[in-house]
Amino acid sequence: MQSNEVQDLAQIKKTLKELLVADLSLEDIKPEEIRDDEVLFGEGLGLDSLDAVEIVVILQRKFGLEVRDLENRKDVFYSIDSLAKYIYENRKKVS
Amino acid sequence: MDIRKRGNKLGFWFFRTSLKWTGLSGAYGLLYFVCLYYLIFDRTAVSASMAYIKRRFRGLSSISKYHAVYKLFISQGKSLIDRYYVVSGLGRFDIELRGYDRIKSLLRDSKKGIILLTAHVGNWQVTMTTLEKLGRTVYLLMSPEENAAVKDSLNIDSGNEKVKIISPDNFLGGVIEIMKAIDEGSIVSIMGDRSYGHSTSEAVLLGDRAYFPHSAFSIAASAQCPVVVLHSAKVSTKKYFVDVSHVMEPRFSSRAKKKEELAGFVQEYAGVLEVYSAEYPYQWFLFHDIWSEENKAAN
Known part of the structure; x- marks a missing residue:
């Protein structure tokens, strides 16, 4: 993994x-208390389906992502790690 | 109570044959005997209805309440017969559509879709077909227990590509599919009078605190789309009305007030249903105790 990628993912x-703590x-x-590999839904952070709407x-x-690409992507919503990886690989250039 | 679930093949044969040979009136006639049987022997169905009946008809004697349950059973039986009547191609009903222009302009003025908030009132499966002329795909958020009946009544398995089902058993209750459908400009129909284990908000209904699912309002607020309340009622043997004139725009003023404002949207909806039940008390097929604190567990 290159240093740019590491920095971007971080x-x-x-x-x-920060967005999860604020919007949900x-x-x-606190944002820094959420572990990168913590399970988001059910056990772990304990989010529910309505939190999923906010996510x-x-x-x-x-991040300029399309919801249609998220259908059947249960793996993406597993943790901060998986969400960040998906965003990194799919985000568009939006402000 | 669902006669489809409770009936047997012989029973259905009698209803189908009666419908073919004697029309709606003949088939309705059979209901008076069948529903009397259920009133006497099906304690589960009677008990499930009583939560609504005892609140809707406060002050009635026990005998009168049982009579009201009997009328509710007959009314739902008619609704099921009407559904079969349409699906089997035996005939059609006149349908008066109220608020059509509003829903049409909502869809025209926005790229987003809408959430259609329905309830177990009237005959929404039959009347839903009237929305086909909007030319949008309708997604029904349906529990598996209701899927079979709905698939039959809306011909979903017969190539009706304009009506599709999203299961709340999907990952995260199907919210990703719902958001996608709204994003694509489709209509998503959600049942507003039963939580099926999902989170609820409290609202006063018929004088007591009840628990309503609030996902429709929460999703609409996030997706920035309107919620259109749909209800229908049978007004004569061959006529229904469908009303989609009540439109809500749920938005949260701040995150801190989200829960409070959500309860406000739910209360507004409960008010709409209460007005409906005042006018059509025997067409709200509420066979579930939404006043029970068991519904609160999902909060």
């Missing part, structure tokens, strides 16, 4: 954690 993860109104949790919106608006 930045995406940081942004993602996660109480009593989809984040992926659309903040």
Whole structure:
């Protein structure tokens, strides 16, 4: 893995954690407390299907991803690691 | 209660034959005997109906409440017969569509789709077919237990590509598919009067605190699309109305107020259903105790 990729992924993860805490109104949790490999739904962070809606919106608006590409991609929503990897590989040039 | 689930092949044969030879009136006539049987022997069905009946008809004697349950059973039986009548091609109903221009303009003015909030009222399976003229794909968020009946009534297995089903058993309750459908400009139909284990908000309905699913409002707020309330009612032997004139635009003013505002949207919807039940008390087929705290467990 090249250093640019490592830096980009790290930045995406940081942004993602901040957005999750803010947009999902996660109480009593700080972005830096979310582990990269923590399971997001069910056990782990304990998110539910309505939180998934917010995550989809984040992926659309903040990273320019298309929701149609996310259908049947259960693997993408597993953890911060998997989300960041998907964003890194698929994001478009949006502000 | 669902006669389809409770009936047997011989029973269906009697109804089908009666419908073919004597028309709707003859088939309806059979219901009075069949529903009396269920009223006496099917304690589960009676008990499931009583939560609604005892609140809708407060002050009635026990005997009168049982009579109301009987009328509710007959009304649902008619709804099922009507569904078969249309699907089998034996005839059609006149359908008065209220609010069509509004829903048409909503779809025309936005690239996004809409959420259609339905309930177990009237005969939404039959009336849903009237929305085909909107030319948009309709996705039904349906639990597996309802799939079979709906597939039959809407001819989904017969190549009806305009009506598709999203299962709430899919990953994350099907929300990815729902968001995709809305993004593509389609219509997503969600049942608003039963949570099927999903998260709920409290609202006062018929004088008591009830629990309604709030996913339709939450998704609409995130997807920035409207929620169109759909209800229908049978107004004469051969006529239904479909009303899609009540439109809601759920949005959250702030994250902190999300829960409170969600409860407000749910209360507005409960109000619509309460007005409906005042006018058509025997056409809300609420065979589930939405007032029970068991529904709260999903919060």
